[in-house]
Amino acid sequence: xxxxxxEVHREEMLQRIIGLGERSLKKSYYPELQKRIxxxxxxxxxxxxxxxxxxxxxxxxxxxxxxxxxxxKMEAIGTLAGGIAHDFNNILSAIxxxxxxxxxxxxxxxxxxxxxxxxxxxxxxxxxxxxKQLVHQILSFSRQKGGDITAVNLxxxxxxxxxxxxxxxxxxxxxxxxxxxxxPIIMADATQIHQVIMNLGTNGYQAxxxxxxxxxxxxxxxxxxxxxxxxxxxxxxxxxxLVLRISDSGCGMNRETLAKIFDPYFSTKxxxxxxxxxxSVVHGIVSLHKGHISVYSEPGxxxxxxxxxxKAEQAAGTALVEAHPVLQRGEERLLIVxxxxxxxxxxxxxxxxxxxxxxxxxxxxEALARFTATPHDFDMLITDMNMPxxxxxxxxxxxxxxxxxxxxxxxxxxxxxxxxxxxxALGRARHLVKPVTQKELHETIRSLLDS
Amino acid sequence: xxxxxxxxxxxxIFGAGAIDLAGRYAQNFGAEKVFIVTDPGxxxxxxxxxxxxxxxxxxxxxxxxxxxxxxxxxxxxxxxxEQYREHGCDVIIAIGGGSPMDCAKxxxxxxxxxxxxxxxxxxxxxPIPGPPLxxxxxxxxxxxxxxQFAIISDQEEKVKKAIIxxxxxxxxxxxxxxxxxTMDSYLTxxxxxxxxxxxxxxxxSTAHAPMFDLHALEAIRLISANLEKVxxxxxxxxxxxxxxxxxxxxxxxxxxxxLGAVHAMAHSLGGYLDLPHGECNAILLHHVMAYNYPxxxxxxxxIGKALGLGVENISSKEVKKLxxxxxxxxxxSAGITASLGQRGATISDIPHLAKKAIKDxxxxxxxxxxxxxDIEVIYExxx
Ligand SMILES: Nc1ncnc2c1ncn2[C@@H]1O[C@H](COP(=O)(O)OP(=O)(O)OP(=O)(O)O)[C@@H](O)[C@H]1O
Ligand SMILES: [Fe+2]
Ligand SMILES: [Mg+2]
Numbered sequence: 001x002x003x004x005x006x007e008v009h010r011e012e013m014l015q016r017i018i019g020l021g022e023r024s025l026k027k028s029y030y031p032e033l034q035k036r037i038x039x040x041x042x043x044x045x046x047x048x049x050x051x052x053x054x055x056x057x058x059x060x061x062x063x064x065x066x067x068x069x070x071x072x073k074m075e076a077i078g079t080l081a082g083g084i085a086h087d088f089n090n091i092l093s094a095i096x097x098x099x100x101x102x103x104x105x106x107x108x109x110x111x112x113x114x115x116x117x118x119x120x121x122x123x124x125x126x127x128x129x130x131x132k133q134l135v136h137q138i139l140s141f142s143r144q145k146g147g148d149i150t151a152v153n154l155x156x157x158x159x160x161x162x163x164x165x166x167x168x169x170x171x172x173x174x175x176x177x178x179x180x181x182x183x184p185i186i187m188a189d190a191t192q193i194h195q196v197i198m199n200l201g202t203n204g205y206q207a208x209x210x211x212x213x214x215x216x217x218x219x220x221x222x223x224x225x226x227x228x229x230x231x232x233x234x235x236x237x238x239x240x241x242l243v244l245r246i247s248d249s250g251c252g253m254n255r256e257t258l259a260k261i262f263d264p265y266f267s268t269k270x271x272x273x274x275x276x277x278x279x280s281v282v283h284g285i286v287s288l289h290k291g292h293i294s295v296y297s298e299p300g301x302x303x304x305x306x307x308x309x310x311k312a313e314q315a316a317g318t319a320l321v322e323a324h325p326v327l328q329r330g331e332e333r334l335l336i337v338x339x340x341x342x343x344x345x346x347x348x349x350x351x352x353x354x355x356x357x358x359x360x361x362x363x364x365x366e367a368l369a370r371f372t373a374t375p376h377d378f379d380m381l382i383t384d385m386n387m388p389x390x391x392x393x394x395x396x397x398x399x400x401x402x403x404x405x406x407x408x409x410x411x412x413x414x415x416x417x418x419x420x421x422x423x424x425a426l427g428r429a430r431h432l433v434k435p436v437t438q439k440e441l442h443e444t445i446r447s448l449l450d451s
Numbered sequence: 452x453x454x455x456x457x458x459x460x461x462x463x464i465f466g467a468g469a470i471d472l473a474g475r476y477a478q479n480f481g482a483e484k485v486f487i488v489t490d491p492g493x494x495x496x497x498x499x500x501x502x503x504x505x506x507x508x509x510x511x512x513x514x515x516x517x518x519x520x521x522x523x524x525x526x527x528x529x530x531x532x533e534q535y536r537e538h539g540c541d542v543i544i545a546i547g548g549g550s551p552m553d554c555a556k557x558x559x560x561x562x563x564x565x566x567x568x569x570x571x572x573x574x575x576x577x578p579i580p581g582p583p584l585x586x587x588x589x590x591x592x593x594x595x596x597x598x599q600f601a602i603i604s605d606q607e608e609k610v611k612k613a614i615i616x617x618x619x620x621x622x623x624x625x626x627x628x629x630x631x632x633t634m635d636s637y638l639t640x641x642x643x644x645x646x647x648x649x650x651x652x653x654x655x656s657t658a659h660a661p662m663f664d665l666h667a668l669e670a671i672r673l674i675s676a677n678l679e680k681v682x683x684x685x686x687x688x689x690x691x692x693x694x695x696x697x698x699x700x701x702x703x704x705x706x707x708x709x710l711g712a713v714h715a716m717a718h719s720l721g722g723y724l725d726l727p728h729g730e731c732n733a734i735l736l737h738h739v740m741a742y743n744y745p746x747x748x749x750x751x752x753x754i755g756k757a758l759g760l761g762v763e764n765i766s767s768k769e770v771k772k773l774x775x776x777x778x779x780x781x782x783x784s785a786g787i788t789a790s791l792g793q794r795g796a797t798i799s800d801i802p803h804l805a806k807k808a809i810k811d812x813x814x815x816x817x818x819x820x821x822x823x824x825d826i827e828v829i830y831e832x833x834x
Contacts, residue, residue, distance in 0.1 A: 013574065013812065014815055017574060017658050017812075018658050
């Protein structure tokens with residue numbers, strides 16, 4: 001028995017053999033055809049080339065757009081940061097001032113039991129000092145300026161920073177530091193490198209929040225010869241490098257996250273305090289130091305960041321911890337003007353403490369009135385720059401009209417119109433950037449009065 | 452009579468000296484470098500060298516490909532196509548019997564369509580025609596030089612596969628009977644029987660039509676009248692011309708009307724045992740005719756006439772007897788005496804052979820529609 005479908009199939013095949021309606025090309029047109037094919041192939045080739053070019057141009061455009069967006073973002077951050085830094089500066093001045101006063105008061109009490117407190121205060125001052133440098137950092141960043149490059153002992157900096165981290169991080173997380181180099185010197189901006197270590201350390205700690213773990217710092221050195229893949233692929237200059245490895249045993253990252261961590265504003269901690277700027281700043285700093293940062297991570301196991309920084313040519317020993325300043329005492333009469341009561345009070349108390357006799361004024365008008373009344377009762381004017389009614393520079397002019405050559409100190413928080421140079425041009429004048437420390441203030445006063 | 456039908460045939464030139472036109476035709480196609488597809492036997496006989504010389508006289512460069520088995524294999528086609536491209540050729544000339552011509556068709560198809568040759572198997576599955584193809588047959592039988600068939604051996608499945616497409620029709624056939632003078636007698640016999648089978652199957656095909664019938668019957672007449680004479684006088688060019696003409700006529704018929712069970716079964720057999728195509732046909736022909744008889748009696752009577760038999764006014768049963776006897780006599784007198792069993796087939800091969808045969812495109816136009824068992828029985832009878 002034949003199935004009907006087979007019948008249908010056979011009939012179909014038969015019709016095809018009979019061949020009505022099939023396609024059939026007359027091959028004697030072949031030479032024409034070939035010519036046409038060659039033309040088409042050529043056109044096709046050209047098209048493909050054009051597509052390639054277009055893709056390239058698009059990629060280039062995208063890159064430029066990205067760079068533009070990036071720099072716009074950075075500009076916005078800069079402006080924002082500048083504003084914040086300005087206000088923060090003032091707060092910091094108060095913190096430093098009060099702390100210094102507290103230290104002096106403890107000393108005056110002469111009580112041995114209070115020695116520990118005075119150590120603590122030194123800690124506060126050290127922290128405040130860092131904060132101050134950080135503020136300057138932000139300010140200089142927002143003005144697109146390079147940092148302060150000096151020879152930095154990376155080992156000492158690392159130890160100091162980890163001490164700081166230790167105080168911040170719970171003890172469920174152990175911190176280990178291993179040093180495998182005897183010449184840990186780089187040319188760097190210490191504040192920036194400190195920031196790098198802090199950022200990476202903090203990220204590591206945050207990755208281990210849930211279960212605790214180990215945060216390891218490992219400092220070693222390596223030599224990258226000319227043909228090293230790091231040199232050829234990463235455009236690192238050949239030479240000696242310090243390698244700082246920072247590992248945590250935290251949550252790790254998947255590929256997708258890894259691809260984005262250096263992007264500004266990328267964060268998996270949005271809403272939990274993350275800004276997503278940490279690593280992009282780290283990346284920027286490392287690049288600025290002609291170094292390289294790489295990352296290796298496995299989800300659930302942990303993360304390792306590796307930073308290459310070029311070693312300093314000649315080893316320079318740098319004293320990171322300053323010797324205790326021994327302050328001379330002064331006895332001159334100072335007129336101090338600042339519209340912020342806190343700052344005014346701090347300055348007054350610090351300076352009185354080391355022997356100066358201080359008159360304070362809350363506004364430039366008040367100051368000018370006092371000075372006009374008794375111009376020869378003052379040996380020096382210390383004024384803030386930014387004040388309502390009249391700014392510091394104007395006040396100096398008016399005062400100098402009464403007493404030419406009066407030594408002056410101009411304090412600024414965030415001012416671009418006055419800098420060290422333009423202040424010096426006034427003669428017997430100095431410029432200090434707020435917040436000022438007791439030591440700075442005293443040294444500046446002495447340098448003006450003793451010269 | 453009024454059914455819509457089409458007759459497909461290439462431009463062909465028939466006669467002594469046709470081969471000398473190879474250069475001019477290559478020139479017509481704008482050839483810069485010709486890919487000559489041939490086989491060692493034809494080279495040996497001197498025909499390949501002759502064509503190359505003719506081309507050279509015309510100032511046309513050429514490159515020879517002769518790595519072809521008697522039943523051309525798919526891999527050989529692929530290698531050929533690769534060489535065709537590598538050598539930067541633009542026209543193909545096939546010179547030889549069915550093998551080089553089928554292989555050349557395959558090479559052309561692969562060269563333009565850029566896929567494995569076996570993907571084009573079946574009816575009308577080739578999208579783009581190959582480069583210009585000039586065929587110069589050196590045997591009188593296969594007629595691949597005028598047909599739309601290309602038969603390629605699939606070594607993996609051990610079966611011959613038919614590619615049937617208008618694009619497989621050569622652009623020009625240069626049919627020169629003189630080329631047949633170098634054939635030995637067994638080859639002459641096998642190829643002639645192949646031509647006879649082409650004519651018989653085309654005539655009995657369910658796709659037959661009056662304009663093909665003429666060619667089929669004329670081919671049968673020519674073969675029945677001249678095969679034995681040629682075998683007796685192999686150097687007679689005039690007689691060789693008669694068989695060559697028969698081959699051409701049969702080719703024109705089957706290329707348009709298609710074939711039947713003999714070829715379907717011969718393809719399966721030839722692929723499996725690697726036997727010469729004409730011999731497979733000769734072994735199977737009368738068995739298949741006996742099977743087809745109930746459906747093709749009247750057509751076979753016409754074939755009987757063409758064979759010169761007195762078939763007027765006798766019963767169909769007697770016609771059958773006469774025709775089968777004549778077919779058997781013809782092949783035996785031509786020296787083809789072996790049975791399937793003697794050529795190495797065994798009963799256990801048959802189910803496999805039959806399964807492949809029933810799927811062959813040539814089976815479609817067989818006058819009687821077989822079931823698998825029918826095919827097995829025919830093979831068994833031929834053992
Ligand atoms: N050690 C780490 N382990 C696991 N994930 C990390 C680690 N360090 C960074 N990441 C991933 O990279 C992201 C980006 O880090 P980045 O320091 O730039 O921003 P953040 O830490 O989210 O925010 P911010 O630094 O402002 O607090 C993080 O949100 C976190 O998903
Ligand atoms: Fe055949
Ligand atoms: Mg972070």
